[in-house]
Amino acid sequence: MNAINARRISVVAGIVLAVAIPAFMADYYRSLAALSAIAAILILSLNVLTGFVGQISFCQYTFAGLGAMTVGALSGAQGHHWSFWISMPLGVLFAALGGFLVGIPALRLSGLFLAILTLGVALGADRYLFANGTWNSFTGGVNPRTPSRPTLFGYHLTSQYSFYLFALAAFLLVAFLVWNLRVGKTGRVLRAIRESEVAASTMGLNLIKWKLAAFTVSAGIAGLAGGLLAVQIGSVSPASYDFLHSITVAAVVVVAGVGSLASAAVGGIFIWWLPELLRHTGVNAQFFQLILGLLLVVQLVIAPQGGVVKLEHDLKRVFGLGRRGQDLELAEVL
Amino acid sequence: MGILASGWALIPSFTVIGLVLGGTYALAAMGLVLIYRVSGVLNFAQGGIAMFSTFIAYQIAVKWGLPSIVGLFAAIAAGMLIGYVVERFTMRPLTGRPALTKVVITIGWLLILQAGAGLIWGATSYHAPVHLVSRNGFRLVGTSVIIGYDQLTTLIVALVFAFATAALLKYTMLGTSMRAVADDPDTGKLWGISVNRVTAASWMAGSAMAAVAGVLITPLINFNTYSLTLIVIDAFTAALIGRLTSLPWTVVGAMFLGIAETYPRAFFNGAGVSSLVAFLLMLVTLAVLFRPGFSGRRTV
Amino acid sequence: MAMLEIKDISIRFGGVQALDDVTFSLKHGEILGLIGPNGAGKTTLFNCVSGVLKPNNGTITYEGQNLAGLKTDARAHLGIARTFQNLQLFGSMTVLENLMVPLDAFAKRGMVGDAFKLPRARYEERKAEEHARAILHFLGLSEHTETIAGSLSVGLQRRVELGRALCLQPKLLLLDEPAAGLDAAETAELAALLPEIRARFGITMLLVDHDMALVMKACDYIYVLDFGKLISEGPPQRVSSDPLVVKAYLGEAEEVA
Numbered sequence: 001m002n003a004i005n006a007r008r009i010s011v012v013a014g015i016v017l018a019v020a021i022p023a024f025m026a027d028y029y030r031s032l033a034a035l036s037a038i039a040a041i042l043i044l045s046l047n048v049l050t051g052f053v054g055q056i057s058f059c060q061y062t063f064a065g066l067g068a069m070t071v072g073a074l075s076g077a078q079g080h081h082w083s084f085w086i087s088m089p090l091g092v093l094f095a096a097l098g099g100f101l102v103g104i105p106a107l108r109l110s111g112l113f114l115a116i117l118t119l120g121v122a123l124g125a126d127r128y129l130f131a132n133g134t135w136n137s138f139t140g141g142v143n144p145r146t147p148s149r150p151t152l153f154g155y156h157l158t159s160q161y162s163f164y165l166f167a168l169a170a171f172l173l174v175a176f177l178v179w180n181l182r183v184g185k186t187g188r189v190l191r192a193i194r195e196s197e198v199a200a201s202t203m204g205l206n207l208i209k210w211k212l213a214a215f216t217v218s219a220g221i222a223g224l225a226g227g228l229l230a231v232q233i234g235s236v237s238p239a240s241y242d243f244l245h246s247i248t249v250a251a252v253v254v255v256a257g258v259g260s261l262a263s264a265a266v267g268g269i270f271i272w273w274l275p276e277l278l279r280h281t282g283v284n285a286q287f288f289q290l291i292l293g294l295l296l297v298v299q300l301v302i303a304p305q306g307g308v309v310k311l312e313h314d315l316k317r318v319f320g321l322g323r324r325g326q327d328l329e330l331a332e333v334l
Numbered sequence: 335m336g337i338l339a340s341g342w343a344l345i346p347s348f349t350v351i352g353l354v355l356g357g358t359y360a361l362a363a364m365g366l367v368l369i370y371r372v373s374g375v376l377n378f379a380q381g382g383i384a385m386f387s388t389f390i391a392y393q394i395a396v397k398w399g400l401p402s403i404v405g406l407f408a409a410i411a412a413g414m415l416i417g418y419v420v421e422r423f424t425m426r427p428l429t430g431r432p433a434l435t436k437v438v439i440t441i442g443w444l445l446i447l448q449a450g451a452g453l454i455w456g457a458t459s460y461h462a463p464v465h466l467v468s469r470n471g472f473r474l475v476g477t478s479v480i481i482g483y484d485q486l487t488t489l490i491v492a493l494v495f496a497f498a499t500a501a502l503l504k505y506t507m508l509g510t511s512m513r514a515v516a517d518d519p520d521t522g523k524l525w526g527i528s529v530n531r532v533t534a535a536s537w538m539a540g541s542a543m544a545a546v547a548g549v550l551i552t553p554l555i556n557f558n559t560y561s562l563t564l565i566v567i568d569a570f571t572a573a574l575i576g577r578l579t580s581l582p583w584t585v586v587g588a589m590f591l592g593i594a595e596t597y598p599r600a601f602f603n604g605a606g607v608s609s610l611v612a613f614l615l616m617l618v619t620l621a622v623l624f625r626p627g628f629s630g631r632r633t634v
Numbered sequence: 635m636a637m638l639e640i641k642d643i644s645i646r647f648g649g650v651q652a653l654d655d656v657t658f659s660l661k662h663g664e665i666l667g668l669i670g671p672n673g674a675g676k677t678t679l680f681n682c683v684s685g686v687l688k689p690n691n692g693t694i695t696y697e698g699q700n701l702a703g704l705k706t707d708a709r710a711h712l713g714i715a716r717t718f719q720n721l722q723l724f725g726s727m728t729v730l731e732n733l734m735v736p737l738d739a740f741a742k743r744g745m746v747g748d749a750f751k752l753p754r755a756r757y758e759e760r761k762a763e764e765h766a767r768a769i770l771h772f773l774g775l776s777e778h779t780e781t782i783a784g785s786l787s788v789g790l791q792r793r794v795e796l797g798r799a800l801c802l803q804p805k806l807l808l809l810d811e812p813a814a815g816l817d818a819a820e821t822a823e824l825a826a827l828l829p830e831i832r833a834r835f836g837i838t839m840l841l842v843d844h845d846m847a848l849v850m851k852a853c854d855y856i857y858v859l860d861f862g863k864l865i866s867e868g869p870p871q872r873v874s875s876d877p878l879v880v881k882a883y884l885g886e887a888e889e890v891a
Contacts, residue, residue: 293445
């Protein structure tokens, strides 16, 4: 079979499994599944920034937080009771604005100092913007906002399974859009900028415009993930969007690879199911952080590409399928 | 955030408070700058090393009841060991790779150290810090400000470290070797300098400084697995003001940062103002000091 | 009116005067050569024309328009294309993708159209692909369409870079050492290709190279640069026998020996 059909079949199979398996799970596990889908969306946001442009970001959860808090502030019980369908897009826009603002100083930085900037943004947000007392009408202060589940075509998505399907659909939609961007003009342009800024601008590309666009879109997607997270959990607390979370997702991305949509899904599952597994075997969930740190260090010292993507490469070689164009793995950037 | 009318009257005492705060930042930044200068790596795990070493001191001095000074030495030893392990096994094998790679590795170490400490000593609990110096204070003549001896010690130790390290780098063989390695490791090898030994030494020294910083600072802030990591951005900003290379200027930068974070609190009520100042200063130093295309040492 | 007018261009790096009052012009439809020993300032001059460097003095006028202050991408939109001495291909992308980048830069469709695969976006993408494939065909690169650019030989990479520049649909093409790394046969091919490009696409060219064979064969007129100054000019035959030029090159050969 040729590459395109194989890919289509595996995608369809994946979707069928993703829909079917949670149907047999208890609600608790379904919520984990929903959280995984949302985390996968967040990883996709990093995909856009890193896989395309080669920039690194340690503040994705900050952008997610902007989205989540917008939804919480506007749709929460203590807030304005606006519909999720209004607050969510606003959350995405607000997060995108955040990305744009961060992108401006990021234009003249690269590599190491860009990493410092994003870390500074995450820490600055933790200590100032999201801190109690600064903007409580937005963040909720010490009283977490509690947005409720949305209604879709008259069907209230309160059941965990229904919301899981909603989150899954969101992931698939974002994956579809990101895929289209990647194989189309946007992906090419951003990869070109990553490869050679001089050549890219000589070819007529406005570097500023595109780099800012990458940051903005990446942050917007993160904001989407944040809004979904707010509604899945049912409460918005700034501590869930702190820099430690941002570092964790960045670490997962390095370990699992960022170049493919499958690795986004795997990363999402990894973040939520591994700690759960640890809990089940009686081990302290802190081990997850420890394992992640170890994997990260080992990964970078030993292997040049993210684990999942390398696995994908190997599998593809086995089945004789090629890869159209090449996305950069975060580990390759490093 | 309300504006306090009595702002200006508070300035003298807030100056002192700001300087002391700057002292903690300076102490936290010292090791960072040394490691960066010699090996070109920005050690994001610096706060984690400080934290872990301090927990060792805690284990020895508080849990096991040995004298605090023993705890301090244990912390220093632990710090040096961690620094050595990090350099020897996760930095040296990656010679020639971009600096960013190594920085991400230090982030991995941060996760490891933080999780490790949480697993061994408990993550969120409050821990009694190790008191090296008496918590009593003295009153500054002419004001109503009380300075704790522990606060003053932090400041003094920071200054001592700064100038001692600067002198080490300038006047000793080891220091000269370190500077040679920093400038051009290949030429350094030609001169018979063991680049490996020198780099390892810088990591061990920097981590030892982190350990001392941790033990001294923790009585002044909350002592848990998280708090020292948070200081990292202030330490970085101070180090950036010192252009990541000059230790005395790092101290100056730290003092400036400490005062800049403290003064607004004389006028505004919110606690977040200090953080805002820290963040803005970091932005400004990053933007101003680093011209387009500057990326420090690209490969190390 | 000349297409490109370089007037009194000077630029200094630290203690070195890289370009010193360089003045010449390029006529429409010409293939102009710029030669000179290593370090003479040729690439520096190119960087000034394409906007990568800013000269301390002098003006560069393109089609009557002063280029001062225009960023590199703006100059590309005016029709100035360029290849690079040290090959700045997008190495991890396929040959086809490399050629589509300049077409992307000029395309109207935005990210939204891209993401949702709107009909207009799909149409533009298809058109761009056709254009790129046509250029690949013209350059004899069709069999390498899906190859990763960085994996090709130097000779082929240079042709890909040429193709990429052609996709800009430029009026002026700056070729920076296009024969570097090519063997004699490949250089001869290139020398034949350049006039063909001019004939087919109506592009004016400014060529900088060491390789005498290429320059003699392909150029209509030549300027010689040494230590940042123009020391000679003329049709190829005249310049190759100019004693000043010989000395400039021999001087270099002596140092090497």
